[in-house]
């Protein structure tokens with residue numbers, strides 16, 4: 001379990017990014033962390049991995065406080081950052097030097113990922129493209145089998161076939177003891193993978209909060225995604241955008257009608273109507289605390 005309780009954080013004095021942020025994440029799920037530029041997604045992943053410390057409130061990951069950087073916590077947590085440095089060594093050497101830090105690291109799994117991504121063990125990291133380096137780091141992260149795997153914009157830089165490989169490999173690497181959190185703007189890349197969805201939105205004066213945390217099932221039970229030819233009052237519409245032949249809408253799902261979640265429209269709805277969304281999902285959101 002990852003538990004953030006009343007967490008406040010800001011990089012500069014007097015300019016908090018979050019204040020009193022609550023968020024609980026459970027094992028066995030791949031959470032999608034979405035939010036506008038600068039919302040604090042990377043910051044949240046750094047707080048969860050112990051690279052940053054909250055100014056107030058508490059963060060617990062299992063039995064540990066990430067900021068204490070206890071060895072048992074560090075060997076069970078892996079962060080694939082958006083920007084990274086890879087040393088000028090062969091993939092094999094990189095694995096040899098870093099795998100010992102992760103007791104559950106599985107070398108045959110890593111070998112498989114390297115092959116799947118079209119790479120070979122003896123390639124030098126400094127001779128790889130950004131996307132290829134990223135594949136090595138993603139493969140390494142998956143092969144660590146840490147209880148917590150955090151990935152910041154993992155599909156940035158991956159080509160089209162690699163994005164579906166990524167989805168397949170991540171889906172295959174999750175089990176009931178693992179929590180995977182993926183922060184992304186590449187909603188289309190990950191639509192079929194992430195569930196539940198966590199969306200950050202502005203609470204007040206540039207302070208961000210978790211405006212929605214819900215499973216795909218809960219979202220489609222409460223919201224209806226579809227097309228209408230006219231915007232009329234037959235449905236309580238939360239968001240609409242012009243589309244060919246009418247409007248693509250997100251409405252309250254008062255009749256329990258099934259529909260397919262559209263993450264991009266959900267994201268826009270949450271940013272446009274954070275309070276209404278919060279009321280609809282009041283048991284799962286902290287926005288109501290404003």
Ligand SMILES: Nc1ncnc2c1ncn2[C@@H]1O[C@H](COP(=O)(O)OP(=O)(O)OP(=O)(O)O)[C@@H](O)[C@H]1O
Nearest residue numbers: 011012017035036037038039040041042043044185
């Ligand atoms: N090292 C830093 N020093 C000062 N401010 C920072 C630092 N890192 C991030 N920030 C600020 O904190 C805020 C949140 O940044 P963060 O990178 O967490 O957002 P993000 O949601 O990941 O953004 P993006 O979607 O653009 O990657 C931004 O306003 C950013 O300018």
